[in-house]
Structure formats: structure tokens, C-alpha cells
Amino acid sequence: MAERITPRHENYSQWYIDIVLQAKLADYSPVKGCMVIRPRGYALWEKIQQIIDGMFKETGHSNAYFPILIPESFIQKEAEHVEGFAPECAVVTHAGGEELEEPLFLRPTSETIIWSMYKKWIQSYRDLPILINQWANVLRWEKRTRLFLRTTEFLWQEGHTAHATSEEAVEETLRMLNVYKKFAEEYMAIPVLTGKKSESEKFAGAVDTYTIEAMMQDKKALQAGTSHFLGQKFAKAFDVTYQTRDGNLEYVWATSWGVSTRLIGTLIMAHSDDKGLVIPPKLAPTEVVIIPIYKTGNKVKVVDYAKRVYESIKGSYSTEFDDDDQYSPGWKFTEWEIRGVPVRVEVGPKDMGADEVTLVRRDTGERTLVKVSQVVEKIKTLMEDIQNSLFLRALEFRKGNTRPISDYEEFKQYFESDGGFAESFWCGSSDCEERIKEETKTTIRVIPFNQPEKPGTCIVCGEKAEQQVVFARAY
Amino acid sequence: MAERITPRHENYSQWYIDIVLQAKLADYSPVKGCMVIRPRGYALWEKIQQIIDGMFKETGHSNAYFPILIPESFIQKEAEHVEGFAPECAVVTHAGGEELEEPLFLRPTSETIIWSMYKKWIQSYRDLPILINQWANVLRWEKRTRLFLRTTEFLWQEGHTAHATSEEAVEETLRMLNVYKKFAEEYMAIPVLTGKKSESEKFAGAVDTYTIEAMMQDKKALQAGTSHFLGQKFAKAFDVTYQTRDGNLEYVWATSWGVSTRLIGTLIMAHSDDKGLVIPPKLAPTEVVIIPIYKTGNKVKVVDYAKRVYESIKGSYSTEFDDDDQYSPGWKFTEWEIRGVPVRVEVGPKDMGADEVTLVRRDTGERTLVKVSQVVEKIKTLMEDIQNSLFLRALEFRKGNTRPISDYEEFKQYFESDGGFAESFWCGSSDCEERIKEETKTTIRVIPFNQPEKPGTCIVCGEKAEQQVVFARAY
Known part of the structure; x- marks a missing residue:
């Protein structure tokens, strides 16, 4: 703390990096291009995972795990795929003290290893559809990296589904695109455009790539998630056929779709301000912070009062109570603003007398005095207001630009x-x-x-x- | 299905593999020594993760993520650590189409990369303790592998904590050992011995390694989790000091601790039988299966009745309703026994007349007729009974052996x-x-x-x- 955050108008890129580092979301690692996701950044990822994973399960998907190591020969089976991904792969050539017979690629994405297994698992129409998702780390050797937005290693989910017909696969592709759109708009409070990518921008190995596209505060676009209709390309590359109801043999149809820790970068760039992080309430690991304001003389009374407020709130919201004596209230306000906690509750001696507290919104700084008896209800309204107004602000910004x-x-x-x-x-x-x-x-x-x-x-x-x-x- | 599970007395190792494959928990992958964790196996891992992660958070830990790539020079900084782990590492020598200046190891464990970051993050006693856990994949090049129990790549959690004093670090080491013991005994229903490892069996780089040790049904021991007191070894290797309250500079004290997907193998080996998987209710992704038994003539009535039973149960338990017409009830019984679902609810025409259903315990096969109005309550009791009796049976078995x-x-x-x-x-x-x-x-x-x-x-x-x-x- 106490370092300055570069204002957006001065240097947008530096502003972004300052927030990531000062809010302790991530840090540079000793390995070029790789990042360390620190606890506060990872807590955001956990919230994202929890919500999206629930949406996947509601739409009938299960999680599984496939090896990170992919034989070189697999990557080469699909012509466009190898062209797109081979140049950015990291390669294991030695293991257990010996040189490997065949180099192993670290997955840049898992279509090939997964379709090699689908070949084993799919014989008949009864085995379809397969609706699998994987949460995993992937590696793509990037020349220019930026914390969260583009790193050599990143965390993501990748859905890989297999279907009997083209129609079903296209339907699945669009269903998952809509899951992403819903997540972006309703949870991240970021409006997104949806549609198809051009040939040159699509996934290497896809027939069609669909995208959710967001506008950042510097008016640049950011691709926040993609959903691919893969046709029969991977089924043909790995010879995956199934017996239809009438006994014919046909190639299986495929989709894949993914979002990554890039979403955290998107979140920062969409909503944060020159004071620090701004997190939409639905994704905030900490929703409320309570800060008692006291002097030496009245400390015990004020802290006691603030603790009672804390007790009445903590069952309803993820709440932190900050009575650390080492820092002044002003220092704490700044610190919790950097961290992006949506609602700050200030509790001072005057409030105590009136049975009140002051609520401060992180997004607008607006202050409201409320009775303790109404604090839980009032925070609920505030949270909804913040969530909505972040979305509307971003929507207006996009429309205006x-x-x-x-x-x-x-x-x-x-x-x-x-x-x-x-x-x-x-x-x-x-x-x-x-x-x-x-x-x-x-x-x-x-x-x-x-x-x-x-x-x-x-x-x-x-x-x-x-x-x-x-x-x-x-x- | 319909394949035979080798009985335990005939060939215990084959029995184990048969269960893993036929219950579709995991499969062999095209990369030697790596496994694919299939949806049913991964659902078990998700249950394990969810519970253990909650226990970590209750004891004050946060999750974070560090790179999988570790510079060769890092592994070499701690003498015992390099001796123990370097021979079994997989090594990336090329990436992005070029040879790397320094080879990068795929993490066999993350002490070195994490302590290189702790050096950045720790200056003063105020920065301590650091209580971080990571959920990740790790790679150890194993010569002889076995699904879940020993694979080249596996999933695990690794806790890495930093403390101001030796006492605090030892206390943390034992606290986490107890978390593992509690999880093994109360959730996995597996009694464990706790204590220290001998010098030759301890973790490469630890001062002391503590273990939870379980007995399998073939009377062999299985190390199910370890917690290490690392002393100041990694702090010295990475020069991590902190300023004490009185202004001195001291090396930081460390612990690390982990459990892995090996727990799934442990679970299978401890409880399963010749019919298939047996899962303790607290870890069962599916707790109850309802199977209507009907003939063509009474199908609609029986299925309707069974669905009403389903409706009354599904809010309380994770329940599957199996009215698939392609298979006979007998086939289904066998199939759901292989999968290890703790309680089967059979609903036939006779039950319907009496407003009853039959509950069948997976562990003992015992059948109980209950009124529909009491089914939720009765299942609750059954679940508790199964959980307890699995533990007691394993405890008796260990005592007897x-x-x-x-x-x-x-x-x-x-x-x-x-x-x-x-x-x-x-x-x-x-x-x-x-x-x-x-x-x-x-x-x-x-x-x-x-x-x-x-x-x-x-x-x-x-x-x-x-x-x-x-x-x-x-x-």
C-alpha cells in the first residue's frame, strides 16, 4: 500500500498493472511469462469457478481430467490444429533422467488427447452425447505477456462434447455461448456482443467459432470466452465413429468451449477506477468491511458497538472486521478501496449514540446513514444497486463508443x-x-x-x- | 458392464483394477503412466476437494496458484530436495519453437517456486504467518504405475506455510496432520495411524515428516497423507528472512502438507467388495438410486408411483431415478452396485399397493421395507449406519491384523x-x-x-x- 496507482488517463496499461499488483491479485514469477495468482486473485477465480461450474452442471455436464502431456503425433493429426498450436507449445523431451522416445507437448488445449479417449468410449449412439468439462492449467508460449490477460501458463475450463448429429452439436455450441453471455452480464456486470468469428480469427480446428466480446474502459475489445463448433474434424483425425440406430457407421460431431483466468483481467479493466479494484457484488469474495473509528479514549466502546454490528451482518454477507490498531481509519479506507470491497461500514462514536452506521458504496463513494436495525436490508439493496449500475455504466459506455x-x-x-x-x-x-x-x-x-x-x-x-x-x- | 470383477481372494491387484475400470472411475491414457480421471472418479475427487478445502479455510488458509514450470536451478538449491526429486522430474527443454536457455522442470512439488515468491513477500514479522494452499497437478516420473495409487501425473493439494517461530510451524504441521486424520476417519471411514516417519522414509527436504497410515483389505499399508515440518531449510536455500519485533533478522520457518487423488485409490481398496465399489455415504456423489420394477402392463402406474417417491427424496439426497427401458431391474441392481451408490430404493407393484418401498444397503445387502412417509428419515438413519459400520469394520480388520x-x-x-x-x-x-x-x-x-x-x-x-x-x- 501507500504506493500510487497510476491514473487511467495518464497510462491505462500501467494503471492496470498497478491495480493487479497493489490489490495483490497476482505477481510476476521467476519464470518468464508465467504469473503467480495470489490469494485475493485466486478467491476471485474460486467465485467464478463456483458459479460457472454450477451453470455447467445445470446444463448436464460433468467434470473429468485428462493428462497435461500430449504426444507430438497427436497434435499433428488435425492439420489446422497443428498449424495453430504447435508453434506455441512447450515440449518435454526428457523425464526420469532419460530422453523420451517421443517428445510430449504440454497441452495448449486438449482436443487431441480427449478425442483419443473418446475413440475408446464411443461405439454406439447409446454412448452419446458425451458432455465433459475439464478445469485445468494450459500452456501457450506467448512472446508478449500481461498479468491475467495473456500468460504462458493460465487456468481455464475447457468443455469437450461429442454428439450424434450436427444439429445437436451446433445447439450445444450456442447453449454454452449463452452460458458465457449470462455469466458475463449477470455476474461480471459486463455487457457482451455475441456472434461468430471470421475465418482468420477462429479457433485452429473449428468449423465455426462463436465469441463473447466486451469493451474495456480504454475502448479496446476483449474476447472473454469462445465456443467452437468443431464439426467432424477431430472425429476424423482420431477415427471416432458410432453406430447409428439403423446400424450405420458415422463420424461423431464435436464442440469445445472455454473461459480462463483472463476473465479476472476483464473484470479489472471493465470496472475498476483510479482508487483501485471495483468488484461486482455477486463476485466479491469479501462483500462488506466494517471499520470502527475511534480514539484511545473511546476505543473499547466503539469497537464493542462495531462488533455488535458485525455480528448482525456476518451471517448474511461475507464480512471482514478491521480493528487493526496499527493503521488509521483513513489508511484503511484507502486499503479496502484498493481491494474493491463493494460496501464499507463506518462505525464512529456519533453513530453509536444514534444507533446508526454509515454505509459507503465502493463504486460511487456515496454515503448513507442507516439504523443498525435496518443495516442488513439496506446492504442488500445497495449490493443490487451496485451490481446493476456497474452493468448499466458499462453498457452506456459501450453504446457511447x-x-x-x-x-x-x-x-x-x-x-x-x-x-x-x-x-x-x-x-x-x-x-x-x-x-x-x-x-x-x-x-x-x-x-x-x-x-x-x-x-x-x-x-x-x-x-x-x-x-x-x-x-x-x-x- | 457384464464383465466379471475378479474376486479379491483370487487376485487382489486385478480386483482393484477391475473396479476402477468397470465403475468407470478412471482409464489408461495414451501417455504411459498418466491416467484419465473419468466423470465418476472426478465426482469423488470433487467431494473430497470440497470437504478438505472447507477444513483448510476453517483453519485460516487461502488458496493460490504458482507456475507448474520450475527453473532447474531452483530445484538444486536445497541439497536433499534435489537428490530426492530431480531424478523423477519431467523436463521442458524447448518452447515456442526454440531451445530454452535454462531447462524448466514440471513441478514434482512446489516448495522451491513458492519459497522464491515468499522471499519477495516476506520482510517483517507483520507479513507472517503465510498460510497458503494450492490445488494443482504435479508430475513424478514413476517406473511402475497403478491407477490412482501411483501415476506420473496426479492431482493434489499442497499447503505451504511460513512462520516466525519453530513452535508455530510445528503446531501447524500437526494441526494439518489432524485435519487429514479427521477427514480420513470421519469422511472416508478409514481409521489411520498417526505419527512420524523414519529418516529414510521422510520427505526430501523435511526435518520431520508426519503421516496418516491406513490398512487396506490385503493387509498392506497405504500412506494416505503427509505433513512436513521443514524447519528453516527452504528459507535458507532461498534466503528468506524477516525482521522480528525487536529488529533482528531471522530465517523463516516452514511447513508443507499434501493429499492427492491417491485418496480415491485408498477409498476403493479400503471398502469395496467383489460386487464393485463401496462408497461411504458422506463422500457419495450419488447417495440414492431409485429403481422401479415393472412389467409392460403395469409400467405407467409403477413408474408414476416411483416418481412420487423420487420427488419426496430428491430434495434431501443426491438421487438418481433409473427407469431406462433398455435394461432389466437385475441388470440395474448389478450396475448400481458396481458404482457403489450407498442406498438403493426398489419400487415394485406390491410396494405400491402397501404404500411402501424397499431400501437396500450397498455395504451389507440388507433389505428393509418402509412406508413412503418415513423413507427420508429412514434413509438418513441408514446412511449414518453405513458410514459408521464401514469405519468399524475397517477398524476391526486393522485390529485383527x-x-x-x-x-x-x-x-x-x-x-x-x-x-x-x-x-x-x-x-x-x-x-x-x-x-x-x-x-x-x-x-x-x-x-x-x-x-x-x-x-x-x-x-x-x-x-x-x-x-x-x-x-x-x-x-
Whole structure:
């Protein structure tokens, strides 16, 4: 503490790093590109896991665990997959004091090892669907890393499902995309755009990749989760067929979908401010902090009173009681603001006399005096207010920074000045996509499900274009 | 299903593997020595995690996550640690298409990487204690592997704590040993011996290793969890000092402790029978299965009635309703016995007439007819009975197969015939320990906390011996 957090307007990237380090969410590790997730960061991950895992189970999925080690030959079985992932793999060549006969890759994702097992487990339509999820660490050798957002090793979940028909697999792909959207919007309080990725942005090995895309406070886009329809590519690569009801042999259909510790970075970038972390109440490991304000003379009385308040709150909310004598109340306010606890309860001698306490919202700083008898109920209302207003603020921000643009010069100017999301028509050619990326550093973030009724003309080449897409600079 | 489970008396090892595979707890993977934990096995692990994690949090610990990659030079900083672990490490030599400057080991355990971070985080007595736990995968290159019990990659938790004094660290070591004992006995229904390991059996880098030791049904011992007092060894290796209250600089004291997916193997070996898995109710992912028994003519009525029973139970217990038409009731009984579900509810046309159902205990096969109005209550009692009787049966079994032996010839005969646990005095010399291991294949499993009042004579050399220890063959 007591270090300064760089303000957002001064240096957004540094602001982000300052928050991660000062709120003690994560730290740099001795291994380049790998991070250490500290207890406060991990507590956020546990909340995320708990909620998403519940949503997976409600939709019929079970967890399992597959080896982190994948034979080199497996990665090479699916042509696009190897091209996308082999260059960023870490490779084990020695173990137990000997050189291995075949190098083993550390999983960058688990399609290959999982489909090698599905081959064993699937014979008949009776064995389908398989709805499995895995919580695991994965490794991708990244050149430029940033705590939470892009690290060599990260934690994630990866769902891998097997289905009898294409329709079922597509339905599953979209079902899980909607689970992610619901989680992002209702729990993280982050509005997301949903839709498809372009060919060049899709997962290596997917037929179609769907995404939830969010806007950060610097107006850049962040891909927060993806859901892939894999067609029969991995079934063919691993020769996984099943006997249909009428006795034919057919290849199995697949999906995969994942979110990672990147969500923690997303959360920080979406809501936090120059004082520190801001956590939506539904994800806050600590929901309330109580800080007694006293002098030497009245300490015992005030702390006793504050403890009674604590007793009445702690059954309803995850609450910390901070009566550490080493620090002043002002120091504590700053410290708990850095940590992002949604509601602070201040208890001073005046409050004691009136049977009151002061509630302070982390997001707005707004102060409310309430009777102790109403404190639990009032906190409930406050929490709901904070959750909603964080979402609305983020939604307004995105709306205010999204512009339909049909002229390429205007497009360039937009991204040379403030930027944001641009809604523009695109003809679908990779040449145009490549050119706009080179000239403006923007990419197609998503081809939204919601499309305008009328076609338009491509922002780059001016040809007729069927689809409107969202361009932005991105993390 | 329909495969035969090898009976225990025929081939205990094969019986174990048959259960793991037929109950679909785990499967062999394409990577030698690594296993796939299938959904039913992972559901057990989730139960174990949930309960133990709660116990860790109650005792003040937080979870965090450290990188799986450890620089070779780190492993080498603690002399005993490198000797113990380096030979069984897997090594990453290439990543991102290039050879690494320094090889990176996949963690066999995380003391070194964690203490390199503690050096950053600890300056003063105010920073202590640090009470961190990590849930993670670890890799140890094993020559002979067995599903769950010994695999190249396994899942575990590893606690790593840092303290200001030796006393606090020892207290923590024993506190966590007791957490493990409580979990083993109250949840796994497995009685354990607790005490210290001999020098030759302790953790590489520990001052003292404490263990919980269980007896399997083949009378072999199994080390189910360990807790280590590490002294200042890792603090010295990584130069981690703290400023005391009076301004001196001292090395920090450490503990580490862990249990792993080995617990699942322990659970199987302790309780299961020739029909399949037996799971203590407190750890059963599915607690009750309801099987309607009907013929074509009365199907609708019986299934309706069974569903009403299901509705009345499912709020109280994790319950499955099996009305799959493809299989006969007999087939289903066998299948759910293999899976180890503690209580089966049979619902037939006769029961329906009498407003009754039949409850069948998985552990004894005992059948009880109960009124539907009492079924929830009766299941509760049954569950408690099963939990208790599994523990008592295991306790009786251990008692019946533990013998105090003071004569070496008798000792040899004991282990040439049936074997079990032998309580014998040991002089403390590693020569005697080595000799008895070579001659009888037994090891010192534990030096129990509870010691006889009088000293005795060493089972091997006949010299005066202060401590009685437990010898056994072990997994």
C-alpha cells in the first residue's frame, strides 16, 4: 500500500498493472511469462469457478481430467490444429533422467488427447452425447505477456462434447455461448456482443467459432470466452465413429468451449477506477468491511458497538472486521478501496449514540446513514444497486463508443482519434480483412447474430456486403 | 458392464483394477503412466476437494496458484530436495519453437517456486504467518504405475506455510496432520495411524515428516497423507528472512502438507467388495438410486408411483431415478452396485399397493421395507449406519491384523504367511531398517505418537530400543 496507482488517463496499461499488483491479485514469477495468482486473485477465480461450474452442471455436464502431456503425433493429426498450436507449445523431451522416445507437448488445449479417449468410449449412439468439462492449467508460449490477460501458463475450463448429429452439436455450441453471455452480464456486470468469428480469427480446428466480446474502459475489445463448433474434424483425425440406430457407421460431431483466468483481467479493466479494484457484488469474495473509528479514549466502546454490528451482518454477507490498531481509519479506507470491497461500514462514536452506521458504496463513494436495525436490508439493496449500475455504466459506455461507419476515411479517423467499436459492412474477403488490419490495427471482433435488414457496401473495397461486423482494436 | 470383477481372494491387484475400470472411475491414457480421471472418479475427487478445502479455510488458509514450470536451478538449491526429486522430474527443454536457455522442470512439488515468491513477500514479522494452499497437478516420473495409487501425473493439494517461530510451524504441521486424520476417519471411514516417519522414509527436504497410515483389505499399508515440518531449510536455500519485533533478522520457518487423488485409490481398496465399489455415504456423489420394477402392463402406474417417491427424496439426497427401458431391474441392481451408490430404493407393484418401498444397503445387502412417509428419515438413519459400520469394520480388520512382535523369527514368519501390521521395537539405526526391508520387504510405516511406557529391544539387532514402530508391506 501507500504506493500510487497510476491514473487511467495518464497510462491505462500501467494503471492496470498497478491495480493487479497493489490489490495483490497476482505477481510476476521467476519464470518468464508465467504469473503467480495470489490469494485475493485466486478467491476471485474460486467465485467464478463456483458459479460457472454450477451453470455447467445445470446444463448436464460433468467434470473429468485428462493428462497435461500430449504426444507430438497427436497434435499433428488435425492439420489446422497443428498449424495453430504447435508453434506455441512447450515440449518435454526428457523425464526420469532419460530422453523420451517421443517428445510430449504440454497441452495448449486438449482436443487431441480427449478425442483419443473418446475413440475408446464411443461405439454406439447409446454412448452419446458425451458432455465433459475439464478445469485445468494450459500452456501457450506467448512472446508478449500481461498479468491475467495473456500468460504462458493460465487456468481455464475447457468443455469437450461429442454428439450424434450436427444439429445437436451446433445447439450445444450456442447453449454454452449463452452460458458465457449470462455469466458475463449477470455476474461480471459486463455487457457482451455475441456472434461468430471470421475465418482468420477462429479457433485452429473449428468449423465455426462463436465469441463473447466486451469493451474495456480504454475502448479496446476483449474476447472473454469462445465456443467452437468443431464439426467432424477431430472425429476424423482420431477415427471416432458410432453406430447409428439403423446400424450405420458415422463420424461423431464435436464442440469445445472455454473461459480462463483472463476473465479476472476483464473484470479489472471493465470496472475498476483510479482508487483501485471495483468488484461486482455477486463476485466479491469479501462483500462488506466494517471499520470502527475511534480514539484511545473511546476505543473499547466503539469497537464493542462495531462488533455488535458485525455480528448482525456476518451471517448474511461475507464480512471482514478491521480493528487493526496499527493503521488509521483513513489508511484503511484507502486499503479496502484498493481491494474493491463493494460496501464499507463506518462505525464512529456519533453513530453509536444514534444507533446508526454509515454505509459507503465502493463504486460511487456515496454515503448513507442507516439504523443498525435496518443495516442488513439496506446492504442488500445497495449490493443490487451496485451490481446493476456497474452493468448499466458499462453498457452506456459501450453504446457511447460504438459508431456505425460506412466510409473508410471516417473509419481511419475514428481509430486515429478516440476509437471504440465500429459497426461496418464487410464483403467477407480475407484481403479486405487483412488490409484494414494493416492500415488501422483493427480486427473483426465479431459478426453479430443481429444483422441489419438491408445489405450494405464493404467498408474497404466498396463491393456489396451481406454482413455488418464489429471492428475494434483488441487485447 | 457384464464383465466379471475378479474376486479379491483370487487376485487382489486385478480386483482393484477391475473396479476402477468397470465403475468407470478412471482409464489408461495414451501417455504411459498418466491416467484419465473419468466423470465418476472426478465426482469423488470433487467431494473430497470440497470437504478438505472447507477444513483448510476453517483453519485460516487461502488458496493460490504458482507456475507448474520450475527453473532447474531452483530445484538444486536445497541439497536433499534435489537428490530426492530431480531424478523423477519431467523436463521442458524447448518452447515456442526454440531451445530454452535454462531447462524448466514440471513441478514434482512446489516448495522451491513458492519459497522464491515468499522471499519477495516476506520482510517483517507483520507479513507472517503465510498460510497458503494450492490445488494443482504435479508430475513424478514413476517406473511402475497403478491407477490412482501411483501415476506420473496426479492431482493434489499442497499447503505451504511460513512462520516466525519453530513452535508455530510445528503446531501447524500437526494441526494439518489432524485435519487429514479427521477427514480420513470421519469422511472416508478409514481409521489411520498417526505419527512420524523414519529418516529414510521422510520427505526430501523435511526435518520431520508426519503421516496418516491406513490398512487396506490385503493387509498392506497405504500412506494416505503427509505433513512436513521443514524447519528453516527452504528459507535458507532461498534466503528468506524477516525482521522480528525487536529488529533482528531471522530465517523463516516452514511447513508443507499434501493429499492427492491417491485418496480415491485408498477409498476403493479400503471398502469395496467383489460386487464393485463401496462408497461411504458422506463422500457419495450419488447417495440414492431409485429403481422401479415393472412389467409392460403395469409400467405407467409403477413408474408414476416411483416418481412420487423420487420427488419426496430428491430434495434431501443426491438421487438418481433409473427407469431406462433398455435394461432389466437385475441388470440395474448389478450396475448400481458396481458404482457403489450407498442406498438403493426398489419400487415394485406390491410396494405400491402397501404404500411402501424397499431400501437396500450397498455395504451389507440388507433389505428393509418402509412406508413412503418415513423413507427420508429412514434413509438418513441408514446412511449414518453405513458410514459408521464401514469405519468399524475397517477398524476391526486393522485390529485383527495388527500384532505386537518382539522376535525376529516370528516377524519373518508373520510376513511369510498372512502379514499385516507388526508393532515392534526398533533401535533407530538405519542399518537395522535397511536389513529388515531387504529380508522381509517391510518398511517402517510410522513411529506412532502413542508409545508404550517401557522401552524394549530392537526387533533386528536386539539392542535396547526406545521406540516402538509399525512395520508393514506397503503401496
